[in-house]
Amino acid sequence: MSAEPSAELRLYNSLTRAVEAFRPRVDKKVGLYACGPTVYNHAHIGNFRSFLYGDLLRRVLRHFGFDVTSVMNFTDVDDKTIRGSRAAGESLRIFTDRYIAEFRRDMETLNLLPQDVQPRATDHVPEMIALIGRLVEKGLAYASGDGSVYFRVAALPDYGKLSRLDKEGLKPGARVAQDEYQKETFGDFALWKAWSPDDGDVAWESPWGKGRPGWHIECSAMAMHYLGEELDLHCGGIDLLFPHHENEIAQSEGATGRPFARCWGHSAHLLVDGQKMSKSLGNLFTVRDVEAKGYTGRELRYVLIKAHYRQSLNFTWDELAAARVALSRIDNWIVRWKALPASALTAALPVGAAFLNAFSEALADDLNISGALGHLFDFVHETNRLMDKGEPVPDLPAIWEKVDAVLGLGIRTAEVPPEIAALGAERLAARAAKDWKKSDALRQQLDALGWSVRDSAKGQELVRK
Ligand SMILES: [Zn+2]
Incomplete structure (x- = not known):
């Protein structure tokens, strides 16, 4: 079997709104940044849909022979984490440590690949201050009277290019929210937030006084610190496209004068029983909630990856039950070929290469996972038939290894004890x-x-x- 598929990987780029051949800056090397969780509670399955999209993307890149450096941050300082830690009577560090540990546990349960780097925002405040300093120097940011620093949106002509923003609403004179009266215009956003009593002991010294970084600058600073000023790929959930990603672009490109990310990828929403998830509807589920109903991380992973990432996904308990049936088909197939003698696994059978080719072609088409899974189940059916007849089959262990490096379903539960x-x-x-x-x-x-x-x-x- 050849080492890499011949198909060229094509990805939808939110910046150009087109599916394009994916070409990183340096041949076969990819710097990938994914926005990570804000660690003030348990991540819910909607969050994990987008993290699993990032995981699948990374696995597919590896399938196509790319050497990926993957960074996903922890947002461990913002309004929500500060509020949560104060309510719990704990330091911000201790409070967020707990949810970071929970998140790592969920990552393991869902078999997400560990990140190469998973930085915490609070460990990178000096880089954020330096970046804000560059923007102030260039006239792209200004300190307001209270010691906060804002990005001057009007000074960056192509601001809004990712979200195709209607800039009329951002013009001076547009209504400015009462609590943001220090800003020149409505669209300006905080890079540095001056300390307020609500922040308690959470504060860092800066050239503009005591305060803390804004959420958007955290990602720009960490992404550029670990991956350089130009990224190949930046991904996240669609809800982050505006304002978060738009503002990351403004900050990074404003400071460096270079394109921040070549390709932007966004996963669509997760619905639960056809409705938006919300606390008030009682349909906001965590990984633990799903486990408590008797389902495994593997089954949840399957449900969350099996639809195309740009289509909204409707989560139902029936879907999990269906996942169990689908996975048992794979498991029984694995058990069958595991019991075969090596002589029955013939590497050169064309049916194996044809399947791998079709599987890769589907993934090359902007991660067409349902197509890829369709080919897998056809292949399972076909090779089961060969085994029924006692005929040789292709080298199924080697094929499954390649397929599962993408799907991450594992064979643990399929193994004969x-x-x-x-x-x-x-x-x-x-x-x-x-x-x-x-x-x-x-x-x-x-x-x-x-x-x-x-x-x-x-x-x-x-x-x-
Ligand atoms: Zn981010």
């Missing part, structure tokens, strides 16, 4: 010794444990019932 495998081996030995009585007894024992035994021309198969 050691005690079952031992009984199976004992039965094979009994058969070899023509001890039919013992072999039947072992079959019954396996049956009672929930495993059926199939004997085919290629040997014994153990299948979970």
Whole structure:
């Protein structure tokens, strides 16, 4: 099997609003920044839809031979984290530590690849202050009377290019919210927020006085610190496109004069039972809520990745039940080929290469995951048929390894537990010794444990019932 698919990866770029061939600045090297969680509570499954989109994107990039450096931040200082820590009577660090640990646990449950770097905003305040300083120097930012610093949107002619913003609403004279009266114009946004009593002991010294960074500058500073001033890819949920990503572009490009990210990717919303998730509707679920209903992280992962990332996804409990059925088809297939002797797995069969090709072609088309999964299930069906007939199959372990590097579904639950495998081996030995009585007894024992035994021309198969 060739090392890399021949298809060229094409991705939708929110900046140009077109599907384009994805070409990083340096051949085959990708710097990817994903906006991470604000760590003031448990992330919900809507958040995880977008984090899983970032994970799938990264896995697909690797599938196409790209060497990816992936950075996802923790927003551990903003209004919500400060409010939460004060309500809990804890320091900001201790309070956010807890939710960072919870997030990491959820990442593991859902089998997200660990990030290369997962920086916390509070560990990068000097970089944020330096970036704000560059913007002030260039006349793109100004300090207001109270010690806050704002970005001067009117000074950046192409502000709004990502969201195709109607700039009429941002003109001087437009209504300025009462609590933001220090701004020159409505659209100007805070880079640095002067300390207020509500901030408690959360404050850093800066050239503009005591305060804390604004949310948007956190991402610009961390992204450029770890990935350089020009990124290949920046992704996040669609709700971040405006104002967050628009403002990241303004800050970064304003400071450097260079394009910030070549390609912007955004995942669509997650609905629950056809409705927007909200606390008041009681349909805001966390990973723990899903686990409490008896579903696994693997099943949730499948539900959250199986629809195209740019289509809104409707989450229902029936979808999870359907995921269980779909995954058991894969699991039973894996159990079957795991039990085959190596001689039955013939690497050169064209059906294997044809499938991998179709799978890659689908993914190359802006991560067409439903197409890719469709090819997988066709392939499972086809190779099951070959196994039914006792015919050789392609090198399924090698093929599955490639496929699962993208899907991240694993084979843990599909594995034959050691005690079952031992009984199976004992039965094979009994058969070899023509001890039919013992072999039947072992079959019954396996049956009672929930495993059926199939004997085919290629040997014994153990299948979970
Ligand atoms: Zn961000």
